[in-house]
Amino acid sequence: PWPVVRGTLGGSALLSVRYSSSSSDRPVIKWQLKRYKPVTVVQSIGTDVIGNLRPEYWGRVHLFENGSLLLRYLRLSDEGAYEVEISITDDTFTGEKLVNLTVDVPVSKPLVQLEASSVLELTELVTLNCTHDSGSKPVYGWLKGGKPLINDSRLLLSHDQKVLTIARVLLSDDDVYSCTVENPISNMKSLPIRLNVYRRSSLYIILSTGGIFLLITLVTVCAFAVDIVPGRNYHNRKNPGGLYVLKESDFPEGEDDTPCNYIHTLDPQRPPHYPSTFSLPASSLDSYVHSGRRYPCTTVRSLPTSPHSPSPTPPSSSPSHLRSLTRKPRLPALSHTEELPVAQDKSNRMSSPKWL
Known part of the structure; x- marks a missing residue:
């Protein structure tokens, strides 16, 4: 040769x-x-x-x-x-x-690059890369625990042997790794680097395999819990005072009007008072145009009493006390779209109210 x-x-x-x-x-x-x-x-x-x-x-x-x-x-x-x-x-x-x-060109000292020096066992891939700054025609090699590495089913070397890939890391892979670089005129060895492999705990395995299922279950339970929680009760809201509501309804022609019951809004503990029927003076009919519809009076519940409020006192039978608690009822709103017949009998007109 x-x-x-x-x-x-x-x-x-x-x-x-x-x-x-x-x-x-x-x-x-x-x-x-x-x-x-x-x-x-x-x-x-x-x-x-x-x-x-x-x-x-x-x-x-x-x-x-x-x-x-x-x-x-x-x-x-x-x-x-x-x-x-x-x-x-x-x-x-x-x-x-x-x-x-x-x-x-002489090779420089190589360096092993490792993304994470600590991994868990059964990790799919761990890659070690051997790099150097200068050198022509480099030839790479790997050492594990000071002994040369070769390709096998899990320890895979790239075509130029610059990259070492460990597939499905085991506890036996916990060791010291280093790479070598050489060419016809020089050779260098990197500093050793430690790969720490830790055992997976049973809890970690359970969470990693069933974590998605557990997350879906928790989200579903929370969704059902939100659906069954009752909303805020309308009756628990505080109103500034009593409120009278006029409800529109159609009654049979033969049904008579019934008087309205009123409760004093300032004292919800007092029993209801029933004033006498009242009539409107004939002279005041000309200033009003009555609607053909009837609006019965309904009462609205006043504020609930506090559980710590004192027990109600019996109402006084004094007429003067009743007069002080009685409020003048409001007249229902009258529509201007319909008019009463002109020939209506004056006897059917409401008389002026009489107060106690």
Whole structure:
């Protein structure tokens, strides 16, 4: 096999050769870089260079008496296979040789990147990534507990082995991990990183598997609870005082009007008082237009008494007290759309009210 010389970017590489001859003449040496079209690096008789060097080799090449070539200030473009030809005038034999030269950049110290250093067992995926800043032709490797790792059913390495993926983490994966990077001229190892694997508790497993079902159940129960809670009772609202409501209803023609019962709004503990029937003076009928509809008077419950209020006192039978509690009833609203017959008998007109 052809010899390989490994050089470093910016360094020097010696392409050495050996030959033997009985002639005292100086050899003719020619070095070429093998490409699609060969590139002549240098040509000389002995150590004397013949012709002009290519610009990219000025000040960078040096020939020795035995035909060896020294390349200085190596570039990445210098990499390749070099061929040397040595011939002597008195000898019919011409020697040839190939030397491979590689030019690389040293790798820097790698670093292991891990999203979370602590995980729970049975976690689906944990990824470790090996990174470095510089270096050509890197080759990656992984160590677990100081021992090399290889692909298996759970520990998966990427195609370039830069990424390590642990599928379905187990407690046995709790260990120290590190990565290595190397190329033909250097190798480096990262600092170890610890992966902590914790056991899942039974409660965690239950919550993780049935958490969604439990959440749906709680939402359903809360929804039913809101539906069965009674709303605010209208009767519990406080009114500023008593209220009389006029309800419209149609009664049979033959039904007589009944007097209205009134309760004093200022004293809800007093019993109801029934005033006598009243009539409207005949002279006041002309100023009113009665509706054909009848509006019976209804009473509305007054404010409920407080449970701590004192017991009601018996009503006084004094006529003066009754007169002070009696309020003048309001007349129902009269509609202006309908009028009474003109020939209505005055006897049917209501008499003026009489108060006690």
